[in-house]
Amino acid sequence: MDIREIDPCDEALLRRFWEIGKAADEVDRPWSTYWPWPSAQAALTGPNESRKAVLLAAFEAGAMLGIAEISLPLMDNTFAGYVELFVAPDRVRHGVGSALLDVTRQVLAAHDRRLMMAEVSTPVDGPRSPGMWFAERHGLKAALTNEHRVLDLLATEDRWPALAAEVAPHHADYRFVTWRDVVPEELLDGYCALQHAFNEEAPAGDLDVEAEHWDEARVRGKEERFRRAGRHETCTVAVAPDGTVAGLTEVMVSTHSSEHGMQGGTLVLRGHRGHRLGLALKLANQRAVRDRFPECAAIHTWNADVNAAMNVINNQLGFETVELLVEMQGEVRT
Ligand SMILES: CC(C)(COP(=O)(O)OP(=O)(O)OC[C@H]1O[C@@H](n2cnc3c(N)ncnc32)[C@H](O)[C@@H]1OP(=O)(O)O)[C@@H](O)C(=O)NCCC(=O)NCCS
Numbered sequence: 001m002d003i004r005e006i007d008p009c010d011e012a013l014l015r016r017f018w019e020i021g022k023a024a025d026e027v028d029r030p031w032s033t034y035w036p037w038p039s040a041q042a043a044l045t046g047p048n049e050s051r052k053a054v055l056l057a058a059f060e061a062g063a064m065l066g067i068a069e070i071s072l073p074l075m076d077n078t079f080a081g082y083v084e085l086f087v088a089p090d091r092v093r094h095g096v097g098s099a100l101l102d103v104t105r106q107v108l109a110a111h112d113r114r115l116m117m118a119e120v121s122t123p124v125d126g127p128r129s130p131g132m133w134f135a136e137r138h139g140l141k142a143a144l145t146n147e148h149r150v151l152d153l154l155a156t157e158d159r160w161p162a163l164a165a166e167v168a169p170h171h172a173d174y175r176f177v178t179w180r181d182v183v184p185e186e187l188l189d190g191y192c193a194l195q196h197a198f199n200e201e202a203p204a205g206d207l208d209v210e211a212e213h214w215d216e217a218r219v220r221g222k223e224e225r226f227r228r229a230g231r232h233e234t235c236t237v238a239v240a241p242d243g244t245v246a247g248l249t250e251v252m253v254s255t256h257s258s259e260h261g262m263q264g265g266t267l268v269l270r271g272h273r274g275h276r277l278g279l280a281l282k283l284a285n286q287r288a289v290r291d292r293f294p295e296c297a298a299i300h301t302w303n304a305d306v307n308a309a310m311n312v313i314n315n316q317l318g319f320e321t322v323e324l325l326v327e328m329q330g331e332v333r334t
Helices: 011-025 037-045 095-109 131-139 152-170 185-201 217-231 277-292 309-319
Strands: 002-005 050-062 065-071 080-087 113-123 141-152 175-180 229-237 246-254 260-268 298-304 322-330
Touching: 002 309, 011 050, 011 065, 011 080, 011 246, 037 217, 037 260, 050 095, 065 095, 080 095, 080 141, 095 113, 113 131, 141 152, 141 309, 152 260, 152 277, 152 309, 175 277, 185 217, 185 229, 185 246, 185 260, 229 260, 229 277, 260 277, 277 309, 298 309
Parallel strands: 080 113, 260 298
Antiparallel strands: 002 050, 050 065, 065 080, 113 322, 141 298, 141 322, 175 229, 229 246, 246 260
């Protein structure tokens, strides 16, 4: 077996790389949200100032059998590297995944990363997924378990007006601002402060993460990447009477798979909790998503099981748990 880095600008190779990821991600998982080909191609070939990507592929007799996408944060968390590793479904249990992981460790060590992180899906009940067996076999440990939950927007939107009316008196002096894709200049500093606070204020279990660094260049760079990839972000913030951006929530919808949206972060700063802002933010943002993408019928979210407040909100909205997403981490040590 030959394992080597591939050039994302080689379209035929990148297409095969993506096909293996998609096929492996969808095995026994009707809720897979693997990224559409145009988004993957745009994201993996364009510039990214906050992360470096290394794409590895395993070949035998010229055929690609498995892939690893290694993502190296450049602006913060530079001690860590994230790996997504997939083996073609008809080639599993032949050591391809293990061989890819060995080379992944070498790549991480060469970039001075001491921690390897990987997200692994597994059923809520029933047998554990191959990914869980594999990750534990290779010394990774579960650091945070998330529920992957899905909201049927069409079946639940008639609840929204009553919920919004119920929570409104708790935050009468806050104002809400919703935007599409581009963070308004006057809210940029507050938006960066919230993104920075995220890793410190959201429950992270045993995950070894530090605050992310956000500034205007990073925000505008991300907006440009999303634009090229056909990803559209709808974001709502709550602004306190003194002008502080106190909370935010964001949903991403891809033009290449606009029947569903992906919930990004939701955060209310500690000093502003207790005003029912979390639910109000999500209600306003979901309404904005429905108006913008009438065909968007579902929202996927991933919430830490230890995040009680978020889980209460999502229960009220009607999210259903479909599987677990376990964030695994382990020492790189080659
Ligand atoms: C997880 C995955 C990458 C494994 O690839 P693979 O090439 O089959 O892995 P290997 O053959 O190197 O397996 C190594 C060891 O992992 C464990 N393992 C892998 N699949 C397993 C399964 N279905 N049941 C139990 N143990 C399993 C075993 O200990 C295995 O060693 P063994 O075959 O000698 O018993 C592959 O199933 C896949 O693509 N899954 C979907 C994506 C995913 O979950 N990725 C997360 C990886 S962190």
